[in-house]
């Protein structure tokens with residue numbers, strides 16, 4: 001059993017989930033099946049990862065009557081992509097993710113980024129010179145109001161943010177009927193996000209770390225670059241505790257009270273990443289939903 005974090009809605013969100021960003025089509029289905037078969041109960045998805053259909057194939061093989069898991073046993077997150085911020089596009093975008101994932105509801109739906117791109121089906125609309133075509137007429141506050149309707153319709157249990165800073169979170173909170181429950185941001189020992197994590201907790205949002213292992217497979221990695229998983233301090237701790245470097249880092253996230261979503265398409269690593277001893281999440285009376293007031 002993985003530790004869970006209680007969201008402000010009362011939902012229990014497993015502290016470790018399978019990340020699917022960068023998981024290629026042709027590999028992600030086996031990864032999700034491997035994860036569900038070794039007790040992962042949280043899968044992190046997004047329309048922009050262009051692999052939700054394959055994730056859905058895996059989910060449908062394990063969820064439902066006569067299958068090992070019930071829908072309510074797992075926590076599934078998806079994200080609204082930047083080209084779908086216009087309030088008229090939000091419901092269809094959510095329904096597309098639901099249909100690809102073969103689900104009737106999401107546990108959590110995040111606004112992937114605060115900025116809107118030009119409407120349409122091109123993932124990264126660009127000009128000839130390569131610059132992105134933004135939609136400067138759609139504000140994330142309007143997108144949020146459209147996302148709130150998804151909660152009212154029962155399509156999603158909760159909504160949240162990704163890649164938002166404290167000022168932008170406050171902007172959302174100032175108009176929110178349904179408050180954001182999570183902010184998902186890049187976070188790992190090379191980018192600890194001390195201030196932002198505290199700011200999120202202080203505002204009632206849990207934090208999910210993406211790239212929790214430092215994403216050695218990120219597309220813009222430079223060849224020969226030193227990597228977090230090879231950092232002598234991490235390797236030293238791993239040797240000392242008889243764990244792998246990835247396990248040391250995942251344990252750091254959990255112990256700190258930050259939810260993390262390590263991505264892997266390798267069954268042995270998927271298994272290793274959930275086998276974290278002592279998944280104790282420290283709690284503080286001042287922040288009953290969150291692990292502790294000053295984590296860092």
Ligand code: A2P
Pocket residue numbers: 019210211212213214215216217229244246247261262263264265266269270272273
């Ligand atoms: P792979 O998917 O080939 O197994 P992040 O979650 O920070 O984005 O990192 C994902 C990267 O880390 C992927 O390249 C993944 O490789 C690799 N990875 C995931 N788990 C482990 C592990 N336990 N040991 C080493 N590398 C891992």
